[in-house]
Amino acid sequence: MFELLGVPPQVLMGQLLIGLINGSFYAVLSLGLAVIFGLLNIINFAHGAQYMMGAFVAWMLLNYTGIGYWPALILAPIVVGAIGIALERTMISRLYKLDHLYGLLLTFGLALIIQGLFRNYYGVSGLPYAIPPALQGGQNLGFMFLPNYRGWVIVASVIVCFSTWFMIERTRLGAYLRAATENPELVGAFGINVPRMITLTYGFGVGLAAFAGVLAAPIYSVNPNMGADLIIVVFAVVVIGGMGSIMGAILTGFGLGVIEGLTRVFYPEGSAVVIFVIMAIVLMIKPEGLFGNNA
Amino acid sequence: MTDAATMPRTATTGEALLTVSGLEGWYGESHVLHGIDFEVRRGEVVTLLGRNGAGKTTTIKAIMGLLGKRKGSVKLEGTETIGLQARHIARLGIAICPEERGIFSSLSVEENLHLPPKLSEGGLTVERIYDLFPNLKERRRSQGTKLSGGEQQMLAIARILRTGSRFLLLDEPTEGLAPVIVQQIGRTIQALKDEGFTIILVEQNFRFAASVADRHYVVEQGRVVDMIPNADLDANIDKLHAYLGV
Numbered sequence: 001m002f003e004l005l006g007v008p009p010q011v012l013m014g015q016l017l018i019g020l021i022n023g024s025f026y027a028v029l030s031l032g033l034a035v036i037f038g039l040l041n042i043i044n045f046a047h048g049a050q051y052m053m054g055a056f057v058a059w060m061l062l063n064y065t066g067i068g069y070w071p072a073l074i075l076a077p078i079v080v081g082a083i084g085i086a087l088e089r090t091m092i093s094r095l096y097k098l099d100h101l102y103g104l105l106l107t108f109g110l111a112l113i114i115q116g117l118f119r120n121y122y123g124v125s126g127l128p129y130a131i132p133p134a135l136q137g138g139q140n141l142g143f144m145f146l147p148n149y150r151g152w153v154i155v156a157s158v159i160v161c162f163s164t165w166f167m168i169e170r171t172r173l174g175a176y177l178r179a180a181t182e183n184p185e186l187v188g189a190f191g192i193n194v195p196r197m198i199t200l201t202y203g204f205g206v207g208l209a210a211f212a213g214v215l216a217a218p219i220y221s222v223n224p225n226m227g228a229d230l231i232i233v234v235f236a237v238v239v240i241g242g243m244g245s246i247m248g249a250i251l252t253g254f255g256l257g258v259i260e261g262l263t264r265v266f267y268p269e270g271s272a273v274v275i276f277v278i279m280a281i282v283l284m285i286k287p288e289g290l291f292g293n294n295a
Numbered sequence: 296m297t298d299a300a301t302m303p304r305t306a307t308t309g310e311a312l313l314t315v316s317g318l319e320g321w322y323g324e325s326h327v328l329h330g331i332d333f334e335v336r337r338g339e340v341v342t343l344l345g346r347n348g349a350g351k352t353t354t355i356k357a358i359m360g361l362l363g364k365r366k367g368s369v370k371l372e373g374t375e376t377i378g379l380q381a382r383h384i385a386r387l388g389i390a391i392c393p394e395e396r397g398i399f400s401s402l403s404v405e406e407n408l409h410l411p412p413k414l415s416e417g418g419l420t421v422e423r424i425y426d427l428f429p430n431l432k433e434r435r436r437s438q439g440t441k442l443s444g445g446e447q448q449m450l451a452i453a454r455i456l457r458t459g460s461r462f463l464l465l466d467e468p469t470e471g472l473a474p475v476i477v478q479q480i481g482r483t484i485q486a487l488k489d490e491g492f493t494i495i496l497v498e499q500n501f502r503f504a505a506s507v508a509d510r511h512y513v514v515e516q517g518r519v520v521d522m523i524p525n526a527d528l529d530a531n532i533d534k535l536h537a538y539l540g541v
Contacts, residue, residue: 172409178401179410186397189359190411190458191385 007265013144015261021150021219023257024157025212027250029234030241031161032208034249035168037238038181039201042092042103047234048227049111050206053080054213055222056118059129069132069218076214077207084206088199096198111228118224126221153215160211161250168246177201181244236279242292252290312337312462312493313358317367320350320357320517327353329517330367340484340494342504345514346540351497352394354514355464358495359391360384371462386414390455394466394497398447400440404431407439408454415459424453427483445476452483462493469503481506501535513538 029051036044044050057079058072067075087110095102131149138147168174180187180194188194213227220226234253241252256275264271282290313335320328328350335341343351357365360381369376376384390411399407408424408431425432428449434442442450448468455463465484469477477500484494484507498504504511505528513521515538523531 175402175406175410179399182399182401183397185361185381186391186393187410189361189381189385189391190455191382191414192412193382 009143012262012265015265016258017144017146017150017261018264019258019261020154020254021257022260023254024154025216025230025253026234026237026257027161027253028157028208028212028215029230030237030249030253031164031246032205032212033234033238034241034244034246035164035208036202036205038244038246039177040088040092040103040198041096041100042107042202043100044202044205045104045108045231046087046111046114047107047206047209048229048231049114050080050084050209050227051213051216051230052118052224052227053083053114054210055129055217055220055226056122056213056224057210058214058217059127059222062129069214073211073214077210080210080213081203081207085199085203088202092202093195093199111231115224115228122224124223124225126223129217129222131218149218153219156215157212160208161253164208165246165250233275236275238289240275240279240282240290242289245289245291248289248291310337311335311370312339312372313495314370315354315358315368316370318354318357318369319366320353320362321364322353323363327517328357328365331357331514331517331519333512333519333522335493335495337493338488338491339510340488340496340508342496342498342501342508342511343514344498344501344504344511344535344539346538347499349514350517351514352466353517355391355466355495355497358384359389359464361391385460388415388460389462389464390458390460391464392451392455392466392468394470396447396451398439398442398450400438402439403435404437404439404442404450405435407450408435408457411454411458413457413459417461418459419456421457424456427456427486428453445472445479448472448476448480449483452480456487461491463487464495464497466497467499468496469498469500477503501539511535 029047033044033047036042036047054076057076058069061067061072061075062069091106091110092103095106135149135152138145139151168177176187176192176197180192180197184194216226237252237256238249240256241248256278259278260271260274263274270277286292311334315334316332318328318331319326331350331354333341343354345351353362356362358369360376360379360383365377367377371384371387371389374387376387399410402410408421419427430446431450431453434446439450440447452463452465452468468480468484472480481503484496487494488507496504496508501511505525508525510525511523511528512519513523513535521534521538523535528535
C-alpha cells in the first residue's frame with residue numbers, strides 16, 4: 001500500500017470521504033443561498049434554521065406519523081419550503097427596496113426565534129434518526145470501507161445540485177429566473193409575474209436547505225443547533241464562490257469540503273479555520289469571489 | 296406654445312388605440328411629467344420628439360407602468376391602465392423596447408429572443424424574425440451582451456415581435472448606431488407598419504423620425520406642446536428646429 005507524506009491511505013481516504021460529505025452539505029446549502037440572493041437580494045440568514053427544520057420535520061414525520069425516510073425526503077422540503085413562502089409573503093417581501101442589511105437582520109432574527117422554539121420543545125441533546133434499512137451497511141472498496149448511507153448523501157447531493165444547475169442554466173424557466181435576477185422591472189414589463197417567481201424561488205431555496213437537513217438527519221443527531229454551527233461555514237463558502245453564482249456555489253462547496261478534509265489529515269490544527277483563511281485570501285485577491293462577476 | 300386642448304387631433308382617421316390625458320409622472324421625488332396629452336390610432340407610427348430631459352422616455356415608461364408614481368389617464372382600447380402594474384399592461388398587448396435595450400447578459404441571444412412570453416396570437420414567427428434580422432440567427436448561441444450595439448438593438452426589437460403584441464414602444468432605437476444599421480431599423484419599422492403594427496417612437500434624430508412616422512408630438516418640460524403631421528413637416532421645419540434647439 002502506498003503512503004503519502006507518511007499518511008496511511010485509509011486515513012487519507014477516510015478524511016477525503018468526510019470532506020466530500022461535508023462538501024455535499026456545503027454545496028446544497030450554498031446553492032440555496034446563491035439562488036435566493038441572486039433573485040431576492042436577501043442574505044438568508046435563516047438558512048441554517050431551515051436546514052435544521054428539514055431534519056426535524058423528517059424526525060416528526062417518523063415519530064408522530066410513522067412516515068419514513070424516503071417520503072420525508074420529498075415531504076420535509078415541501079413543508080419547510082411552504083413555511084418559507086409564508087415568511088417571504090408576510091415579512092421578507094417588505095424589504096426588497098431596502099439595503100441588504102435589513103434582510104440579513106430579519107432572517108437572522110427569524111433564525112434565532114426558530115432555533116429558540118425548537119430548543120424549548122426538544123432540548124439540545126439531539127434526537128436519533130436511524131439510517132433507512134435500504135442504506136444500512138457498507139461497501140469494502142479495498143482501500144477503505146464506504147458506508148452506504150454516506151455514499152448516498154454524496155450521490156443525492158450531486159444529483160440535486162446538477163438538477164438545480166440544469167434547471168436554472170438550461171431551461172426556459174431558468175431563463176426567466178436569470179433575466180429577473182438582472183432586470184426584474186423589464187421582465188415584468190414583458191408580462192411575467194415576477195413577484196410570484198420571487199416567492200417560489202425563496203420557497204425552492206428553503207426547500208433545498210430542508211432537503212440537506214433530511215440528508216443530514218441520520219448522520220448528525222437532529223438538534224436545534226445543527227444549522228447554526230454549519231451556516232457560518234456555508235456563508236464563507238458562498239463568499240469564496242461568489243454571491244449569486246450557481247455553478248460557483250456547487251464547485252466551491254464540494255471543493256472546500258475536500259480541502260477541509262485534507263487539512264484534517266495533514267494539519268489537523270488548521271482544519272477548523274482553513275475555510276476562513278481561504279475566504280480572507282479570496283477577498284483580498286478577488287473580492288467578487290472565485291466565480292463571481294463584477295456586474 | 297399651443298394649448299393641448301386646441302391641438303389638432305384629426306391627422307389620420309380611425310379609432311384611438313391609446314389615449315393619454317393629463318398624465319403626470321415622478322422619478323422618486325422629482326416631478327417629471329406635468330400633464331401629457333396625446334393619442335395614437337391603430338396602425339399609426341407616432342413619434343415623441345423633444346430635447347434631452349423633456350420627458351419622452353418617462354412618458355413611454357409611464358405608459359408601460361414602469362414609473363414609481365403616475366397620475367392622470369392612460370387608456371388602451373378604452374381600458375384605463377393608470378392603476379395597473381406593468382405585467383398587466385403588457386398583457387393588454389403592448390410591448391416596450393427600452394432605451395438601454397435591456398439585453399440580458401446571462402442569457403444567450405436565442406434565450407433573449409424567447410424570453411418575453413407569447414401573450415396572444417398574431418406575433419411574428421422565429422423564422423420571420425430571423426429573416427428580418429439575419430445577424431441574430433448567425434449569432435443565436437452567443438451571449439446576449441456580446442453582440443454589437445446594432446445587433447443588440449435588433450434583438451431588443453426582435454424579441455417583442457414574437458409576443459403577439461401589436462403596439463410597440465420603441466425608445467431611441469437608432470441612438471449611437473451606424474447609418475447602415477439605422478437604415479435597417481428604418482426598413483424594419485416600415486415593414487412592421489405595413490403589417491399593421493402601431494408604434495410610438497421616441498427619437499432625437501428627426502430625419503429618421505420623418506422617414507417612418509405619420510405624426511410627431513413635441514414634448515417640452517413634461518408636456519406635449521405641439522403636434523405636427525409628417526406631411527406638414529417641411530412647412531414647420533423652423534418651428535421644429537426651435538423646439539429641438541438644433
